Amino acid sequence: MDALALARLQFAVTTIYHFLFVPLTIGLALTVAIMETIYVRTKNPAFKTMAQYWGRLFLINFAVGVVTGIIQEFQFGMNWSSYSRFVGDVFGAPLAIEALLAFFLESTFIGVWIFGWDRLRPAAHALAMWLVAFGTSVSAFWILTANSFMQEPTGYAIVHGRAEMTSFGALLGNPQLWVEFPHVLLAAFTTAAFFVAGISAYFLLRRRNVEMFRSSMKIALTIGAIASLLIALNGDAQAKHVVRAQPMKMAAAEAVWNTQNGSAPWTVVAGIDQAAGKNTFALQIPGVLGFLSGTNHFLGIDQLQKQDVQKYGPGNYLPPVAVIFWSFRIMVLAGGLMILLAWYGIYLMARRRALEGRRRYLALLLPALGLPYVANTFGWIMTEIGRQPWVVYGLQKTMQGVSNTVSTGEVATTLIGFTVIFGLIAAADVYLMVRYAKAGPENHEPSPEVPLETAAVL
Amino acid sequence: MDLNTLWFILICVLFIGYFFLEGFDYGVGILLPFIGKTDVERRAVIQTIGPVWDANEVWLLTAGGAIFAAFPQWYATMFSGFYLALFVMLVGLIARGVAFEFRSKDERPRWRGMFDWLIFFGSLVPALLWGVAIANIVEGVPIDAHMNYVGGFFNLLNPYALVGGLATLLVFTLHGAVYLTMKSEDEIRERARRASYKVGWAAAGMAILFVAYSAVRTDMFDKPGVGMLPGIVAILAGLSLVATRLFLDRRREGWSFISTGVAILLVVASVFLTLFPRVMVSSLNPKWDLTVYNASSNPYSLHVMTIVAFTALPIVLAYLAWTYWIFRRRTSIKQVMHY
Numbered sequence: 001m002d003a004l005a006l007a008r009l010q011f012a013v014t015t016i017y018h019f020l021f022v023p024l025t026i027g028l029a030l031t032v033a034i035m036e037t038i039y040v041r042t043k044n045p046a047f048k049t050m051a052q053y054w055g056r057l058f059l060i061n062f063a064v065g066v067v068t069g070i071i072q073e074f075q076f077g078m079n080w081s082s083y084s085r086f087v088g089d090v091f092g093a094p095l096a097i098e099a100l101l102a103f104f105l106e107s108t109f110i111g112v113w114i115f116g117w118d119r120l121r122p123a124a125h126a127l128a129m130w131l132v133a134f135g136t137s138v139s140a141f142w143i144l145t146a147n148s149f150m151q152e153p154t155g156y157a158i159v160h161g162r163a164e165m166t167s168f169g170a171l172l173g174n175p176q177l178w179v180e181f182p183h184v185l186l187a188a189f190t191t192a193a194f195f196v197a198g199i200s201a202y203f204l205l206r207r208r209n210v211e212m213f214r215s216s217m218k219i220a221l222t223i224g225a226i227a228s229l230l231i232a233l234n235g236d237a238q239a240k241h242v243v244r245a246q247p248m249k250m251a252a253a254e255a256v257w258n259t260q261n262g263s264a265p266w267t268v269v270a271g272i273d274q275a276a277g278k279n280t281f282a283l284q285i286p287g288v289l290g291f292l293s294g295t296n297h298f299l300g301i302d303q304l305q306k307q308d309v310q311k312y313g314p315g316n317y318l319p320p321v322a323v324i325f326w327s328f329r330i331m332v333l334a335g336g337l338m339i340l341l342a343w344y345g346i347y348l349m350a351r352r353r354a355l356e357g358r359r360r361y362l363a364l365l366l367p368a369l370g371l372p373y374v375a376n377t378f379g380w381i382m383t384e385i386g387r388q389p390w391v392v393y394g395l396q397k398t399m400q401g402v403s404n405t406v407s408t409g410e411v412a413t414t415l416i417g418f419t420v421i422f423g424l425i426a427a428a429d430v431y432l433m434v435r436y437a438k439a440g441p442e443n444h445e446p447s448p449e450v451p452l453e454t455a456a457v458l
Numbered sequence: 459m460d461l462n463t464l465w466f467i468l469i470c471v472l473f474i475g476y477f478f479l480e481g482f483d484y485g486v487g488i489l490l491p492f493i494g495k496t497d498v499e500r501r502a503v504i505q506t507i508g509p510v511w512d513a514n515e516v517w518l519l520t521a522g523g524a525i526f527a528a529f530p531q532w533y534a535t536m537f538s539g540f541y542l543a544l545f546v547m548l549v550g551l552i553a554r555g556v557a558f559e560f561r562s563k564d565e566r567p568r569w570r571g572m573f574d575w576l577i578f579f580g581s582l583v584p585a586l587l588w589g590v591a592i593a594n595i596v597e598g599v600p601i602d603a604h605m606n607y608v609g610g611f612f613n614l615l616n617p618y619a620l621v622g623g624l625a626t627l628l629v630f631t632l633h634g635a636v637y638l639t640m641k642s643e644d645e646i647r648e649r650a651r652r653a654s655y656k657v658g659w660a661a662a663g664m665a666i667l668f669v670a671y672s673a674v675r676t677d678m679f680d681k682p683g684v685g686m687l688p689g690i691v692a693i694l695a696g697l698s699l700v701a702t703r704l705f706l707d708r709r710r711e712g713w714s715f716i717s718t719g720v721a722i723l724l725v726v727a728s729v730f731l732t733l734f735p736r737v738m739v740s741s742l743n744p745k746w747d748l749t750v751y752n753a754s755s756n757p758y759s760l761h762v763m764t765i766v767a768f769t770a771l772p773i774v775l776a777y778l779a780w781t782y783w784i785f786r787r788r789t790s791i792k793q794v795m796h797y
Contacts, residue, residue, distance in 0.1 A: 073522050
């Protein structure tokens with residue numbers, strides 16, 4: 001593999017890994033803030049215990065999200081310096097603003113939250129977690145402002161071969177941002193909901209701390225049901241927007257090779273042969289594509305390729321179709337399952353059925369903990385791979401963005417290094433998560449003191 | 459003053475904030491295995507920086523973001539040029555961040571010992587590498603006509619840069635030792651105090667050597683326009699380190715912490731004075747230097763960023779100050795440990 005391929009792989013590895021932790025951070029901050037607020041309002045100590053229990057799991061996850069985020073701030077310059085030179089005027093601003101407005105807020109008030117239980121009044125302490133939750137959402141907003149520019153550049157002009165910002169308002173008013181930001185935020189809330197629901201199900205199945213986990217489950221299912229349903233509505237709007245803004249991405253996502261007019265069929269599954277430029281088989285539902293895409297004139301991959309050649313010059317403008325097609329379906333399927341599971345839980349709650357008696361449902365919620373992670377990951381794979389061959393849609397190709405002074409060996413070194421470290425961190429993280437989740441709310445103090453002499457390893 | 463200069467100063471301020479604040483928590487991390495003799499003592503040592511280290515690190519992220527936004531060419535050249543050095547620094551920062559959170563979450567001595575090592579190395583590596591980076595930046599590195607760094611990794615590890623690295627390492631360790639003296643009680647406080655004396659000599663010596671070496675290797679003392687000013691500021695930094703010792707003798711711990719802090723502030727100021735208007739010095743041809751003008755974003759970007767920065771910074775500074783106020787008490791081995 002050459003430096004470009006390794007740099008792309010590194011971006012995929014570091015960013016996908018980072019985003020395994022981010023949504024839970026965003027969603028769980030909100031969940032814990034809600035729990036602690038109930039405690040402050042009701043003075044019921046059970047909710048304090050609840051907030052502390054989920055807070056402990058939050059902190060383990062938060063730490064990994066933070067440290068893997070540092071790489072994001074550096075790697076544009078390290079591996080993608082030509083890209084950074086090209087878009088820095090526009091792209092650097094949201095990153096700097098993210099650090100200033102969001103990172104300071106999150107990191108300061110998480111410190112206050114961890115260490116402030118006995119130094120602040122309960123309401124002020126709960127406010128600290130609300131500020132953390134707010135900070136994580138602000139962070140998402142600015143990084144997605146930057147990402148939206150890559151998907152759909154707005155508010156810029158090309159001057160001397162570089163993209164220069166001409167309108168900050170247009171950067172913030174980017175229509176892509178306003179479909180993407182709600183999508184990511186709602187996905188984060190859903191992630192936390194299924195995380196809390198999955199672990200609560202574990203305890204309810206074992207009839208341990210039933211009171212607390214029943215309440216946790218209710219909070220989680222309420223958040224999950226609302227958020228997952230809103231994502232579906234938002235996702236529909238997003239898809240219709242992308243059909244217009246990045247037609248090639250949606251053409252690939254639907255594996256439509258030739259332009260479809262009128263009531264065209266929607267492809268459920270297909271065998272995709274990119275080399276031949278056709279589907280080897282396709283299972284289709286007639287007449288639905290127009291409804292889903294919001295257009296009666298759905299441009300096909302072949303026509304878009306010809307358009308792009310006219311517009312941008314000779315070249316291959318096809319992203320890897322099969323990857324996008326399947327990523328899209330996996331994301332939607334995972335999302336659909338989450339809607340069903342969350343709303344079935346709401347149905348049970350509405351019928352005043354005891355959740356702890358629904359053992360098959362609870363048993364389903366355990367593996368369902370993985371669903372948001374699947375949806376989040378494949379959603380981003382579709383979004384980022386679907387933008388190829390562009391790094392900034394229509395302005396710069398990915399191959400033009402890579403650092404031209406960094407050698408293949410150097411990228412390989414850092415790629416291997418980060419992968420190994422991420423593997424070790426993942427092992428420690430999962431170990432601690434499982435341990436602390438299973439320990440339950442009683443285990444208040446993390447762990448006992450180590451005998452004095454034995455600890456002195458150094 | 460034009461916006462390019464204003465952003466140069468703002469980035470200087472962000473680095474002062476970063477080195478002043480995270481400087482002491484690097485120092486505490488380096489001293490952790492030596493001052494904390496037992497597990498509970500180590501937890502008390504970590505507790506002194508527990509509520510603040512994460513926010514301290516954000517100064518670096520903000521400085522990085524500000525360089526990207528205001529001077530994208532500087533960001534691109536420096537980050538791709540110092541590639542492997544930055545990788546090593548990232549590894550250190552990642553290891554240490556995780557280690558603070560994970561360390562006390564398992565009671566096996568080997569687990570905790572391992573994370574204590576990670577805190578130690580994760581603090582030592584950036585403390586050392588920043589001096590290496592600073593020396594290379596002020597002396598100049600091979601940058602070609604297209605703003606690309608064309609030297610290798612080992613180019614960065616020359617004797618001058620190593621002296622710079624040892625200087626920052628020792629000064630941050632001293633800064634941490636003094637901070638720990640100020641924030642702890644009983645035995646930890648006494649050990650931190652003794653460490654401040656021991657490290658103080660080495661730090662002052664290495665800092666003086668670095669300034670003297672800089673006089674030979676850079677234009678710190680004969681810079682057109684400002685003359686000896688950057689060099690004088692650097693010497694004042696050295697004097698501030700001497701003052702640290704005088705305050706320690708009088709048991710004025712707060713003042714000794716302020717004087718190590720002032721030394722750090724002056725060093726950063728001296729570096730930025732030496733550089734201005736350059737941001738990256740080319741050792742190949744002065745014409746190929748990156749400056750606040752040829753490396754910057756367009757005026758509109760800078761204008762927008764200026765408004766955002768001056769709106770947000772006062773708020774940020776206010777709640778940061780409030781945090782330090784909330785956690786102003788000394789930590790004790792008797793209190794409840796969160797890390």
